[in-house]
Amino acid sequence: MTMIALRGAIEIGLIYGLVALALYISYRTLDIADLTVDGTFALGAATTAVCTVAGHPVLGLFAAMGAGVLAGFVTAILQTKLKVQSILAGIITMTALYSINIIVMGNRSNLPMAKNDTLFTLIPEFAGDYTRLIVIAAVIALVCVITVLFFRTPLGLSVRATGDNRDMVSASSINPAFTTTVGLCAANAVVGLAGALFAQYQKVGDSTSGTGTVVIGLASLIIGEVLLGRRSVVRGVIGAIVGAIIYRIIIAAALSASISASNLKLVSAIIVAVAISYPAIKEQLDLHKMRKAAKVK
Amino acid sequence: MSKMLVLDQVCKTFNPGSVNEKVVLTDLSLELEKGDFVTIIGGNGTGKSTLFNAVSGNFYVDSGRVELDGQDITFLKDYQRANQIGRLFQDPLKGTAPNMTIEENLSLAYMRNTKGALRFGISAKERELFRQRLAMLDLGLEDRMKSKVGLLSGGQRQALTLLMATLVTPKLLLLDEHTAALDPATAEKVLNITKKIVEENGLTCMMITHNIGDALSLGNRTIMMDSGKIILDISGEERSQMTVPKLLEMFHQKSNKALDNDRILLAK
Known part of the structure; x- marks a missing residue:
C-alpha cells in the first residue's frame, strides 16, 4: 500500500469513525439497532451539498447535523409514541429518506461541489499534504470530547441507564421515551455530520452514499471493542474511531490486493457477522472440546 | 393527621370483554395516614401487586381515584409519580x-x-x-x-x-416481596435495613409479604387481600392481640376456602 493510499484510508476512516461513534450511542448505549443511519448519512451529504453550492460549506456541516437530529427525531417518535418496533421504525425513516434526499438536492440524485469552496479548500495548506488529515482529525476529536462530556451530564447518564435498565430510569422519575429520543437525535446528528464531511471530501453529495453505512459502522465499532474493550465510555468512544480507521485500512489493503470494489460490501458483511457471532461460535467449540475430553476419559 | 394515600373505589379489569377477562381490583378503597407502615398479605393472584401497580401508575385504573398527599395522581404517568413514590420488586x-x-x-x-x-x-x-x-x-x-x-x-x-x-425521601415506599428472592440471612439483613430506613425517615410504607410472622411484627397495620378486595384490616389493639395461627384461621373464614397456598403455610 502506498503512503497516499494509507493517508486516504485514515482520512476516510476518521470520517466513518463518526458513524461508529453514533452506533456506540444508539446500538451500544441505548441498545437500539437504529437503521435510520443509512438514510441520515446521505441526508447529511445532500444537505451539506446544497449549502456548499450556495457558498456556505461550514454552515453546511451544522445544517447536516440539524437534518440528522430531525431524522433521529422521526424514528424516535415512531418507536416511543406510535409504538412501532425499533428496527422497523428505523427502516421506515430510512426508506422515506431515499426520496427526501433527492428532493433536498432539487430532484437530482447527486450534486457536485467541484467548483465550490469546501471546508477542505477554505483552510490554507498549513501542513502540506497532511492538512486535510489534520482538519478531519480535529473535527472528530472535538466531537469525541463533546460525546464523552455529554455522557457525564445527568442527561447523558440517564441515556446510558435507558439502555441498561429502562424500568430503573422511570423509577428515577425520568421519562425513558425522552431519553431514547435524545439519544437517537444525538446519534443521527453525528451521522449527519459524517455524511457531510464525506460529501465535502468527495466533492459530491450523493443520494446513494449512505447504502451499507450501518454495517460498516457496526464492523468498525466491533473491531474497536475487540481491541480496546468496553469498560468505560472513553474506551468505547476511542475504540469506535480506532476501529473505523483499521476497518478502512483493511479495505484499502483488500483493494490493493485487487479485490474488486463491488465485493467490498460482502467483505464488510462477513466481518460483521463473524465478529458479532464470535462469542457464540467460541462457546460451541469449547463445548465440543469438553465433550470430546469427557469421552476420552 | 393528614392522609398520605387515598384509594377511592378503585376498579381494574384486565382484558375486558375477552375470554381472559379478569377482574383484579373491585371497588377497592384504602386510606393511609402519614407515617403508616402497612403490611399486606394474601394468596397469589389476589391483587396485591396490582394494587401497587395502580398506585405507582403502571396502568390507569378503570374507575376510582388515587390521591397522594392531597394531590390527585389518577392520571399521572408512572415516571411522573416516581418522583414521590419509591418501589422495590422481588427481583x-x-x-x-x-x-x-x-x-x-x-x-x-x-x-x-x-x-x-x-x-x-x-x-x-x-x-x-x-x-x-x-x-x-x-x-x-x-x-x-x-x-x-x-x-x-x-x-x-x-x-x-x-x-x-x-x-x-419519597412520600410513599412500596415494597413488593423485596426479600423473597434472597437467602434467609440476607433477607433478614435487608429487612433490618428496611426497618431502619423507614423509621429514621418516618416513611409511609406498604409492604407485601408472604411471611405472616413478619406481617404482624413489622409496621403498625396489616391488611389481607382476596379476589381484589381488602378482606381484613387490623391495627392498634386488635393487631397486637393477633397471632399467626389466629390470622391463618381468619384467612380461612374470610376467604371461605382452604389455604391452597404452600408459601403462606410454610411461612408460619
Missing part, C-alpha cells in the same frame, strides 16, 4: 443498572432531587453523601463506589435499590 436485578457504577446508579436516583441537565460528573458533595448512605448499609459498598453494579450479589443489589428508592 433484585430490577432496580439497578448493571453496567453502570454504584455511584452512577445513586446519582441517577438522586436526580429526582436535582434538576438541571448541564453538570459534568458527580460533585464531591454528592459523592460524600452517597458514601455516608452506603456506609449505613454496613455491606462495605462505600469502598466500591466505582464498581459496576452487575458485580454485586442479589442481596447487595436489593440493599442498594432500597437506598436508591429512599435517597430522596
Whole structure:
C-alpha cells in the first residue's frame, strides 16, 4: 500500500469513525439497532451539498447535523409514541429518506461541489499534504470530547441507564421515551455530520452514499471493542474511531490486493457477522472440546 | 393527621370483554395516614401487586381515584409519580443498572432531587453523601463506589435499590416481596435495613409479604387481600392481640376456602 493510499484510508476512516461513534450511542448505549443511519448519512451529504453550492460549506456541516437530529427525531417518535418496533421504525425513516434526499438536492440524485469552496479548500495548506488529515482529525476529536462530556451530564447518564435498565430510569422519575429520543437525535446528528464531511471530501453529495453505512459502522465499532474493550465510555468512544480507521485500512489493503470494489460490501458483511457471532461460535467449540475430553476419559 | 394515600373505589379489569377477562381490583378503597407502615398479605393472584401497580401508575385504573398527599395522581404517568413514590420488586436485578457504577446508579436516583441537565460528573458533595448512605448499609459498598453494579450479589443489589428508592425521601415506599428472592440471612439483613430506613425517615410504607410472622411484627397495620378486595384490616389493639395461627384461621373464614397456598403455610 502506498503512503497516499494509507493517508486516504485514515482520512476516510476518521470520517466513518463518526458513524461508529453514533452506533456506540444508539446500538451500544441505548441498545437500539437504529437503521435510520443509512438514510441520515446521505441526508447529511445532500444537505451539506446544497449549502456548499450556495457558498456556505461550514454552515453546511451544522445544517447536516440539524437534518440528522430531525431524522433521529422521526424514528424516535415512531418507536416511543406510535409504538412501532425499533428496527422497523428505523427502516421506515430510512426508506422515506431515499426520496427526501433527492428532493433536498432539487430532484437530482447527486450534486457536485467541484467548483465550490469546501471546508477542505477554505483552510490554507498549513501542513502540506497532511492538512486535510489534520482538519478531519480535529473535527472528530472535538466531537469525541463533546460525546464523552455529554455522557457525564445527568442527561447523558440517564441515556446510558435507558439502555441498561429502562424500568430503573422511570423509577428515577425520568421519562425513558425522552431519553431514547435524545439519544437517537444525538446519534443521527453525528451521522449527519459524517455524511457531510464525506460529501465535502468527495466533492459530491450523493443520494446513494449512505447504502451499507450501518454495517460498516457496526464492523468498525466491533473491531474497536475487540481491541480496546468496553469498560468505560472513553474506551468505547476511542475504540469506535480506532476501529473505523483499521476497518478502512483493511479495505484499502483488500483493494490493493485487487479485490474488486463491488465485493467490498460482502467483505464488510462477513466481518460483521463473524465478529458479532464470535462469542457464540467460541462457546460451541469449547463445548465440543469438553465433550470430546469427557469421552476420552 | 393528614392522609398520605387515598384509594377511592378503585376498579381494574384486565382484558375486558375477552375470554381472559379478569377482574383484579373491585371497588377497592384504602386510606393511609402519614407515617403508616402497612403490611399486606394474601394468596397469589389476589391483587396485591396490582394494587401497587395502580398506585405507582403502571396502568390507569378503570374507575376510582388515587390521591397522594392531597394531590390527585389518577392520571399521572408512572415516571411522573416516581418522583414521590419509591418501589422495590422481588427481583433484585430490577432496580439497578448493571453496567453502570454504584455511584452512577445513586446519582441517577438522586436526580429526582436535582434538576438541571448541564453538570459534568458527580460533585464531591454528592459523592460524600452517597458514601455516608452506603456506609449505613454496613455491606462495605462505600469502598466500591466505582464498581459496576452487575458485580454485586442479589442481596447487595436489593440493599442498594432500597437506598436508591429512599435517597430522596419519597412520600410513599412500596415494597413488593423485596426479600423473597434472597437467602434467609440476607433477607433478614435487608429487612433490618428496611426497618431502619423507614423509621429514621418516618416513611409511609406498604409492604407485601408472604411471611405472616413478619406481617404482624413489622409496621403498625396489616391488611389481607382476596379476589381484589381488602378482606381484613387490623391495627392498634386488635393487631397486637393477633397471632399467626389466629390470622391463618381468619384467612380461612374470610376467604371461605382452604389455604391452597404452600408459601403462606410454610411461612408460619
